Amino acid sequence: MVMRRVLKHHVCLCVLSTAVLAGLVLLTDQNKVYAGLNCNGVANSSGDGIRSDNNSGRIECDGRSNGKGSGGQLSGKRTIDMSGTWTRGTSNSDGPAVKVHGRGTNITISSELKITDSSKSNTYPAIMVYDRGGLTVNNVNATGVYKGIEVKGSGSSVIVVKGSIGVRTDGGAVIEVSGGGDVTLNRGVTVGTVSASKEVILINNGGNVTVMGTSFTGVQKGIVFKGTEKANVSGGAEGATINLTSGGTGITMQGSGGASATVMSMTIQGKGSTGGYGGRSLF
16 A cells, blocks of 8 residues: 655852863863764774774764764774774773764765674664764664664754664664654665564654665554654655554654654555554554
8 A cells, every 4th residue: 555644159169280170181182082983984903993993983973073084985894883892992882883963074984884782782873863964874784773773953864875774672763863854775775673662763853764665574663753843754766665563553643733744655564553643543
């Protein structure tokens, strides 16, 4: 079935020693350094994450001096364990595997990227983009992560060209968009395991998701719209499919006020309910 649905008095005088001041300066410098992490260009096994990229370390790009890639490009095969460590025991567990943010920060990861979470302890998304950042991933394989892709804010976007994305059965959404963000999965991107209880696509307060020819299988909650503003989900020219488990729901509208949602070129099938509003069937 192809569907289209259009569904606001104390004063403190502090004296700091030279040593304390030096420590504050050091912390400030470290914060500046780590705003860009493993986002210089070509990854290798001995990179320190600051002057050169480590192929096991999480990526953070902020568009500044060591956070903008080489001409916006990151290359070299990378394998990031979101609960693992890399150079000098640096942990990947305190953030997403890939984080891009800042107006004008446009990054392309051109080489193969593998993302895992061996201890299943990291609850960050595999990929996060916000504050008008842009990310294109040419080839990603994300498995066993808590959440797939999260994009926040108008002007923020993610494009996945090829690969696969799968989350833990006790995890969150495969794709989550809020505040007008955009996510596109090109034809050929596959979706593996999905959450047993959470939605595969969540849009909160507006945004756009395009999943070209993608198939979601074993779905308990398909597409969920929350908040206000306009939201759009499309399967592209080839269409996409959501296969529901028994008792599953294809579309849920939880928006209020001026909220509206459009779903196009999506086939929803299985033993569940095609759509729902507040737990009631729409059709």
